[in-house]
Amino acid sequence: MASPAAPQPGATDPTLIRNFCIIAHIDHGKSTLADRMLQHTGVVDDRAMRAQYLDRMDIERERGITIKSQAVRVPFTKQNGDDAGTTYILNLIDTPGHVDFTYEVSRSLAACEGAILLVDAAQGIEAQTLANLYLALEADLHVIPVLNKIDLPSAQPDKFAEELAHLVGCEPEDVLRVSAKTGEGVEAVLDAVVEQVDPPVGVADTSARAMIFDSVYDTYRGVVTYVRVVDGHLSHRDKIKMMSTGAVHEMLEVGVISPEPKKADRIGVGEVGYLITGVKEVRQSRVGDTVTSANKPATDPLGGYRHPNPMVFAGLYPMDGDDYPTLREALDKLQLNDAALQYEPETSGALGFGFRCGFLGLLHMEIVRERLEREFNLDLISTTPNVVYRVDMEDGSEHVVTNPSEYPTGKIAAVHEPVVRATVLTPTDYIGPVMDLCQTRRGTLLGMDYLSSDRVEIRYTLPLAEIVFDFFDALKSRTKGYASLDYEATGEQSADLVKVDILLQGDPVDAFSAIVHRDNAYSYGVALAQKLKELIPRQQFEVPIQAAIGARVIARETIRAIRKDVLAKCYGGDISRKRKLLEKQKEGKKRMKMVGRVEVPQEAFVAALSTGDSGGEKAKK
Incomplete structure (x- = not known):
């Protein structure tokens, strides 16, 4: 059902705006419900529609998960009996479900007044459902409980409606039931958003204040900043000021996402939109910063976001040392879009120059690495992930x-x-x-x-x-x-933790070191030594691979030497001649062993340090 044209941005009465997000556990149907809402309100026609419309990255579509929150503005006409009805502006934010991207969810909640808590009618409440509910309650949002996938043969809507009602504190009949796949019940959800979610509150005739909740780098247009306006308004060609850095820019374009970017003259109280200032310096649009007018600046910034602490650390090194500057620039641009990523330069004796990066979890690490390789055409080696001690x-x-x-x-x-x-x-x-x-x-x-x-x-x-x-x-x-x-x-x-070093011919290789519990040190040392024995090619001399805690060796494997056939030209004759050649070869190998250095090919590092595909499997389950 196509709705009448929505009021123009900037002319919208804040009482007609509703800002809400969809929160749920992984794979409970957030993106599919968002798709049906886009279709139902007519902002995307059937010809342009595709599954997971708001998932813009290829990696999101391939894995079937949401990584980045996406905001979209949709008009919705609520019927009031016999008349034509009232057209409301709904700002919908689709959020990720995986625990590694909880930070994205918390940022989205700060831009909303309400949240749709979505639960799979076949699987019920799961761990991340609870975590996201607590985040929404902490942010003082109104929660609308919704059961999805009621069309499935295995659905148990009555049973899980009781569980959900008990959790949220409402009656089971208040829990809405929808099928995001077929579109059943979607209009009732939109009606509930209009009726139950409070309109945004702000002062229109005062200094502008807007919160940056996301940014993205565009090769042609520079930094595109996504904001939620709290007070005042931001107009085209205004001069704006970033309150944390004091930087002043002229707005070249302002607009809303509906669901593609649409220019506007201005955006006012409660509206969610984007700003383009032509800035190429990625550090000037920090997520959580307050944007205000440069001519009449606000005195108090808005409360920013709590900065996430990285949980897992790993080194990222380019396969080709010449790619180091490209990697630094790529991390800079990615950090703009992913504020939870942290990094600092690091040098490894084995791998050269790279960066020590902090991630929120293993899936986050895999996604960052894959985005760097795809979007910036880099070949990377990542070291074994570890935490901070x-x-x-x-x-x-x-x-x-x-x-x-x-x-x-x-x-x-x-x-x-x-x-x-x-x-x-x-x-x-x-x-x-x-x-x-x-x-x-x-x-x-x-x-x-x-x-x-x-x-x-x-x-x-x-x-x-x-x-x-x-x-x-x-x-x-x-x-x-x-x-x-x-x-x-x-x-x-x-x-009781210890550091396990891997020695190749007595020399420690820093890339293979790990900190493990003393009880697990022996099994870790044996497993990695065996793995390296298979991966490192045989040399001209015997190579011992040792796992050691301090000076104490706890495991050993040996790569046997390649034996050159020095007797190839000897046929027949005295055995002493052959023995002399073999002894001479033995002496040469001894000397070589003293000065020889083990060559470890890049492929061996990649295979030994690979973290597997566990993150991807997690996302799909």
Whole structure:
């Protein structure tokens, strides 16, 4: 159903604006519901429509996940009995569901007054559903509970409506039921948004204040900044000022996304839109900054976003050393679009010049690496991911370790590692396997709650290092895919951790070093030594591969030497001649072994340090 033309941006009465987002667990149908809303309101016609319309990146479409929040403005006419009805402006933000992109969700919530909490009618409430609900309640948003996928044969809408009503604090009949696939119930959801979500509040005739909630770099137009206007208005050709940096720019273009960019003369109170100033310097549009008028600036900035702390660190190095400047520029541009990414220059004896990057999780790391390779045409090696440790020495000094090569030598008093509070939602049949997995990963049980007769919430304190790598895959395999996981950082604890070095012919290779728990050090050393034995080609001399903790070797593999056939020209004759040639070869190999340096091909580094495809699997499950 196509709606009448919406009021022009800037002329919109704030009481006719509704800003809301869609939040849910992975794969519960957020993007599909957004697609139906775009079709229902007529901003995208059937010919231009495609699945996951708001997922703009190829990588999002291939993996079937949302990585970046997307804002879109849609007109919706609500019928008032016999008359033509009232046209409202709805600013919809589609958000990611994966725990690694929670920061994107929190930024989207700050630009809204309401949230649609979407739950799969076949799977029910899952861990990230709870996490996103708590984020919305913290942001003081009105929550509209909605059950999706009611058209599925396995749907249990009555059962999960009760669970959802209990969680949100409403009656089961207040839970809306939709099928984002067929479009059933979508109009009722839009009606509920208009009726239940408060209009934005702001002062129109005062100094302009707008919050930057996202930015993107365009090769031709420079930095495109997405803002939510709180007070005043921003007009075309106005001079604007960034309050944190003090930088002043002229607005070359202002407009709204509906769903493609549309120019406007101005955007006012409560509206969500974009600004283009022609700025090429990516650091001048920081997410969370306040934009104001340069001629009549506001005195107080808006409250910014809490900056995310990286949970996982890994080194990114270009395969070709000449690509280092390109990698630095690429990270600069990517950070503009992904404020959770942090990086600093780093040098490795084995891999050359690169960057130490901080990520929110393993999937985040994989997405960043894949975007760098696709969008900037780079070939990269990433080191084994690790977390940040704090090491106290006996002499009273303290070291923060983000890279195993920074691990101090000498007498260590204590090592502190980050811990998280993990929430696992699982059917009651799998309580045993889940608890067993958490115990083997050094977890401490905090408590259990039954959400219903057949679903339970289990809470554990777990070391972050134990869950960032393959915990999710192990959890899914033990519960046949039914369990879901959410976690949040809660502090740190002391632990018996050691640094395991890999030595090739007595020389440590910093790229292969790792910090692991003492109980797991032997198995880690044996596994990596065996892997390297298969990957490193045979040399002219014997190469020992050793795993060591300090000066103590805990595992060893040997790559046998290539033996040149020095007897090829000897046929018949005295055996002593052959023996003499073999002895001479032996002496030469001894000398070579003393001065020889092991050559490790790039492919071996890539294979030994590869993190597999666990992140992608996580996203799809």
